[in-house]
Amino acid sequence: MRYLLILIFCVSTVSGFSQDSTATQTPTKVKGTIVSASTSLALTEANIVNINQVIGTATDDDGVFEIKAKVNDTLHLSYLGYKSIKVRVTNDWLKFGNTKIEMTELALALEEVTVKQLELTGYLKVDMNQVPVTSNNRYRISGLPGQGYEAGKPNIATKVLGAIFNPADFLYNMFGRKPNEMHRLKKMKEDDEIRNQLSKRFDREMLLVLLQVTKFDLDEIVNQCNYSKDFINTANDLQILDAISECYEEYKVIKRSKERKNKRD
Structure with missing residues (x-):
């Protein structure tokens, strides 16, 4: 009987300690x-x-x-x-x-x-x-998602097409250097509050903080994705986010295509 009482006391003590730990x-x-x-x-x-x-x-x-x-x-x-x-x-x-x-x-x-x-x-x-007079042209590449590239000069199309076949192109240089930062794009796009905040901002500060890139890197990414200067200068932060995200998705398609091609070769 004495051992039974001791056992009950120990169990109740452990249970109470567990509840206190959960509560705190x-x-x-x-x-x-x-x-x-x-x-x-x-x-x-x-x-x-x-x-x-x-x-x-x-x-x-x-x-x-x-x-x-x-x-x-x-x-x-x-x-x-x-x-x-x-x-x-x-x-x-x-x-x-x-x-x-x-x-x-x-x-x-x-x-x-x-x-x-x-x-x-x-x-x-x-x-x-x-x-x-400003002429902003957009170019599409067959087989790639999105609405294409926006450019201020017609000869930008040559640069975009050349980038697909050049392993050291600007997409690989910019996105390949910062894969972790670019992976945050999806989370940013999924958070309604962040999207709401970015839609009211034009200072790029929050983008820099969330993507953990410098102002130079951010400007270079958008510029090298062939968006026009008019777009870059007038777009709010949410539009810049969507532009980078679209360009990054195209980069991933191109990257996978290159990897498959290299394996076949």
Whole structure:
């Protein structure tokens, strides 16, 4: 009887310890409040992106946000007119909950701009000759998905076709160097909040952070994918993301085709 009581006590103790451990497990989300460092007012619709897990969210009317995260994940916080910051997720943050985060306002110095592109005379024929004409052509390659390549010059088609048969082409040089970063494209396209944030941005900052590439690399990728300068200069960040993604998918088709050809040879 004594042994039976000891056994029951041990089982109940282990069960209680197990329940306590389950109850105190580290949560998988972090919560924070973003405010202005100068006014202490909440920043509404501030953008938060978990770089490691490629997911995003935004603050509510009270500056509060909640996002899935784990220890050592890095959150990128950005808000129009404020300096973007990166915050590391810690055990204490996960354990104790809401954390107040201050963002510093940027000092914007606007330079004087003189708009003097056209000097109109009032004569239609003369004025029409001053208007720049831009011709953006798009080229398709049979057998490849997507709508094709956009280019500012007709002879770009030769460059695209030549790239398919040249093992050291720009697609291989740019995408082949950064396979891990390019694999993040799919996750970015699948996250509705990230797509929503990118559709409102033109600064490429979030793209650089999520793809973990430099501004030079990003510009070079889009440029070498033969999108026109007009598109590059006017597109929002979501359009740039979709353009890169389309080009990358074509690159993968070309790469697989090359590999099959090399095996046959």
